Amino acid sequence: MVAPIDQVAPTTPPVAPSQRRGRGARPRIRARSGPSGVGASENRERARGLDRLWIVLFLAPFLLLYLGFTLWPLIATVYYSFFDWSGMGPIDDYVGGENYGSVLTDDLFWLAVGNTLLFAVATTVIKLPLSLIAAIVLTRTWLRGKRIFRTMFFAPLIIPVAMAGLIFTYLLNPSNGALNSILRDLGIVERSFDIFANRWSAMLAIVLVSVWQIFGQYMIYWMAALQNVPDEIYEAADLDGATEWQKLTRITLPMIRPVAVVILLLALVNAMHVFGLVVTLTGGGPGTSTYVMSYYIYQEAFATVPFDYGYASAAALLFSVLAFILVTGQGFFVRRAQRVRDEYGV
């Protein structure tokens, strides 16, 4: 009988985080190497100064990019959202919260929010278990041809989204698409059907194509997580006579739980950016029934001349609030999961 991993006593005594990390100990070692007490203190100061310099130097490129491409656009978006601005000319038509009011009373905005969340949840619910199963199978020692399978599952990821959308547009086309032809030839359907003809089937198509394309990426994430589980635990379980199922449910899954939380939330947040597949597969249709947030913002910003940056900025910010709630939730769950990992020193 193998106890679940969170019930097993840790094999090493818990270590304080500050002791595990090396930074706190380093100045002490350096101080010992100084010629005298005063000199040691000076050396320590110099070392700290140098450390800071290097930190700043290494962080500078990232900070510059972050300021230029994240923080500044974010501040600008907040600013634009209070103006009626086309993107050209002076920003002088202050409208206060009017853009926000319009967005919040726009049915299409809420439809887009609903579709985005639906898409995020549906793709995550489908792709994570599937990719985990594939990862578990592909990390088995007895499996032959792993590389072929890995390449096969990973290949769709390198196809540009637009191309993937076009491929499936033709495959699913009711007039001469392969799917309809096969179903007709097999006598399963009498007449061609259009999967993009209504909201739910069109959304399902977007979800499935997205899963098909992104599946390999999540499989790689899972494989990395699985390879982090120490072999010693499996060896110990083998000695205890654990079956494969027991090893999976009592060792593997509990051990990868912290990473799973990260993967799960990463999957949710990434899915909320869906855009390319909607453009190529449905164009937001039929009607507007498959609008998602990115597409809504894009259409609001660029569908007419003059562009409507102010309105689109307000919509983007409102949606960002939703994404922020998810990311904050991610932080909470990751910290909690990390604590579990820390307790067992893995």
Place this chain on the structure above:
Amino acid sequence: MYAHRRAVTAVVMLLLTALLATACGSGSGGGGGDGKVTLRIWDFSMEQVDFHKKVAEKYNQENPNVTIEWRAITQDEYKKTLPLAFQSRQAPDIFYWSESNMARQSLLLEQGWIAPLNGGEPLPQDVVSRWPAGSFIEGINTAEGKAYSFPFTENLFWGPGYMFMNNQVFQQAGLDPANPPKTWSELEATCAKIVAATEAECIAAPKKGNQFQRLWHALTGGTMSNLFFDYKNGRFSLDDPKMLETFAFVQKLEKSGYLTPGSIDQNFARQQFAANGAAIYMDGTWMPSVWATQGFTSDKYSVAAHPNPDAGPTGALVREPSQNVYWVSSQSAAPDAAWKFMEWMTRPDGFFVQEYYKNGFGTLAFADSKKLVTDPALKKIMEIAETPGFRANIPLPILKCPDIAKSKAYSEAASQRPDAEYEAMLQALADNSPLQPLAAGVVATRQKAFEDKLAAEQASGLKVSKDCYTFPDWDYRTDYGLDKYTG
């Protein structure tokens, strides 16, 4: 050591300077110090790419100092790419813009995108005479006496609303394309025969976004007008009973399986027709040239007028002065060269005109189409368009109220979610539900925005009102003549 550092610093500075120079460089107007000019022209006529190359070569032969770079971008992308180019000061010297119909010039002026032709000087008389009298209208293509554009394609033959029939599919179904369906009932009967006797679909109908207009324009042209604004009553009109009647017929076709299934786009629909996968495709004057580039020549299809309601037509397709589509960019560093090219392009017996007609691209406003058209399909199109009541001049609010040139009421109302009418129709088509509630919503939103803005503009001193857009004496099917505006 220091020398090495200096060398590194110098290289970094050079690179930065080069980057800055590239970033700050003007995108348009290749006026070099040696007198050489590069004119960049943008449009979305993908089928004319080879023709435009020839035009560029010919112009360069005649004007060695001028190089033309004519670029075509797909239509959907173009509407976003061009404004972004203006925003980043990378706009071309000459551009094609056909959005917003009659509010186009005021919109482009407001955006600061356009420069007057001929440096703002009056156009020479020999140039003006290339167009029929009354082609240059204040507020449409001239402002404060300066011409900003010119009618490119003429507006009688050019436009949507024609029915193309695939000869092979018709013959397979035992039908004669020379005897096309003339009424909605005949169209249904024709479709029934085609579906029963062939593997092909009956009508290739694009149903992706506003591309649904290809079918819609043709059918609504028989009941009311292919605009979503009713100039008879001064209101947006998707919820008008005649519009709803037309849509109900489309729904009937869909339900009967006579429209190609699926949300196909116009390219797919056109290819399907050309590949004998559909019997009928409804679209505009440009189709012979589009199919010609796909090797589908006019001997393989026939053209007819769109079918009308069984009780006879009660509407007509719109004829409006909206063919002013080529503009000189305000960001051009060589506006004079741009105008010289336009003058050369519009010579009635010039290279551009000759080649344009040779390729069967359509009918130009500054050329004698009857003399120059050779393509049988295009000739047939011209014959159809000349039928009285097929296309009618619509009333022009700007001629009734000159201040309309400064008004944004219509353009703002129409550009609020510009495809809302098509979205509503496609939604109703997909759900097989009545259009009326959705249409009423679209109309109410647009009409409110329109009337509110008119009221605000009126309060600010502009002489505009809903009355400027209302022409109760118009009957949709007859030309609204210039004499109607007097008195």
